[in-house]
Amino acid sequence: MISFIAKRIGVGLGLVFVVLTLIFLAIHAVPGDPAAVLASGGASGTATPESIERLREQLGLDKPLVVQYLDYLAGVVTGDLGSSFRDSRPVVTTIFERLPNTIELVVLACLVGAIVGVALGAAAGRFGGWVDSLVTAFSSLAISVPVYVLGTVFILVFSLTLGWFPAGGFVSWQADPVAHLRLLLLPALTLSIAFIGVTARMTRSSVVETSRMDWVRTARSWGLTPSRVFSRHVLRNSMTPVATAIGLEVGIMLGSTVLAERVFNFPGLSALLVDSVVNRDYPVVQGIVIVISVLFIAINIVVDLVYRFLDPRVR
Numbered sequence: 001m002i003s004f005i006a007k008r009i010g011v012g013l014g015l016v017f018v019v020l021t022l023i024f025l026a027i028h029a030v031p032g033d034p035a036a037v038l039a040s041g042g043a044s045g046t047a048t049p050e051s052i053e054r055l056r057e058q059l060g061l062d063k064p065l066v067v068q069y070l071d072y073l074a075g076v077v078t079g080d081l082g083s084s085f086r087d088s089r090p091v092v093t094t095i096f097e098r099l100p101n102t103i104e105l106v107v108l109a110c111l112v113g114a115i116v117g118v119a120l121g122a123a124a125g126r127f128g129g130w131v132d133s134l135v136t137a138f139s140s141l142a143i144s145v146p147v148y149v150l151g152t153v154f155i156l157v158f159s160l161t162l163g164w165f166p167a168g169g170f171v172s173w174q175a176d177p178v179a180h181l182r183l184l185l186l187p188a189l190t191l192s193i194a195f196i197g198v199t200a201r202m203t204r205s206s207v208v209e210t211s212r213m214d215w216v217r218t219a220r221s222w223g224l225t226p227s228r229v230f231s232r233h234v235l236r237n238s239m240t241p242v243a244t245a246i247g248l249e250v251g252i253m254l255g256s257t258v259l260a261e262r263v264f265n266f267p268g269l270s271a272l273l274v275d276s277v278v279n280r281d282y283p284v285v286q287g288i289v290i291v292i293s294v295l296f297i298a299i300n301i302v303v304d305l306v307y308r309f310l311d312p313r314v315r
Contacts, residue, residue, distance in 0.1 A: 008304060012297040019293040020076060020286075024069055027282050059085060076290065082283035084276075091287040095269065099291065101170070102257055102268035108188040110250050113195025118242065120196065121203025125211065125238075126230055135200055142197030151190040151263035158186060168265040187264040191257060195249055202245045206238040213237075240307065247303030251296040 056062045060071065075082055081091035124135035159167040165186045171179040210216065211234050219229045258270035269288055276284040 008301045012301060015297055016293055020290065023286055023289045024072055027285055028065060081287040084284050085281045086279055091283045094284060095287050095291055098267060098269045098272050102270065105184065105188055105257060105268060106253050108184060109191035109195060112188065113192040113199055114246050117196040117199025118203050121200040122207055122235055124204040125207025135204060139197040139201045142193045147190060147259040148263050150193055151260055154186050154190055170267050187260045187266050190260050191253060198249055199246060203242050206241050207234060210234050210238045244303055244307050247299060251299040254292060254295055
């Protein structure tokens with residue numbers, strides 16, 4: 001087990017290095033000069049060539065690309081992700097102000113998605129018939145509806161029409177726990193719908209496949225009640241692929257909350273990433289991608305460990 005974990009961590013570090021290199025090259029390949037944007041006070045402003053050049057020197061953008069890359073790697077290794085081009089604040093501070101908000105949003109969405117998705121998929125796989133048809137139709141619809149469309153509909157229905165939840169914004173937990181939860185529920189529910197669809201479909205397929213196994217028929221022949229056969233033999237043994245899929249979905253959701261954060265004006269990490277890309281704030285963009293990549297790889301390592309625990313055949 002220790003050698004497996006060490007091997008997975010080594011592979012993860014290699015992937016992080018590849019991601020670091022790709023994001024560095026991609027950012028510097030994007031048209032536009034961040035020094036010109038900052039010196040002019042915005043993308044539509046103007047600035048003198050002298051002021052732009054001075055700012056390029058201050059930001060280190062006048063150095064050769066190879067030197068910038070090596071400085072960038074050295075900073076990452078030492079935990080120094082640099083300072084924001086926009087406000088000169090440390091990138092680490094900026095990121096970790098937003099990261100807890102996104103993690104909280106993702107965790108709540110995943111909890112709702114996993115619980116409801118497994119329940120729906122298990123019901124569809126067990127009962128079949130109209131229940132299966134209804135869950136399958138819902139899953140297809142949930143997966144296909146874009147997040148921004150769903151978020152807009154939820155705002156119109158639950159905020160503007162029924163008045164149950166605020167339309168958007170953010171209040172910290174310390175300031176007002178109740179308001180914090182009310183502002184968190186709608187974006188979390190919006191993100192969880194597609195998660196429910198994927199989880200329900202995966203659970204349903206796994207339950208149907210497991211129900212056809214010979215040892216399930218043997219359990220039935222022993223005279224066990226259908227509910228006991230399903231709960232102790234079918235559902236439990238169906239959870240291995242479902243747990244793997246849920247873990248992968250958590251990692252994907254962590255980096256794809258931007259639409260929900262935009263629709264609900266939620267101050268998360270993905271919204272900060274988009275703003276930083278627009279403003280050519282290279283250090284912040286690189287820092288966010290690094291953090292998301294590390295979290296995604298860590299989640300995948302945990303998923304592998306859970307899979308090995310649930311299925312002794314892969315040990």
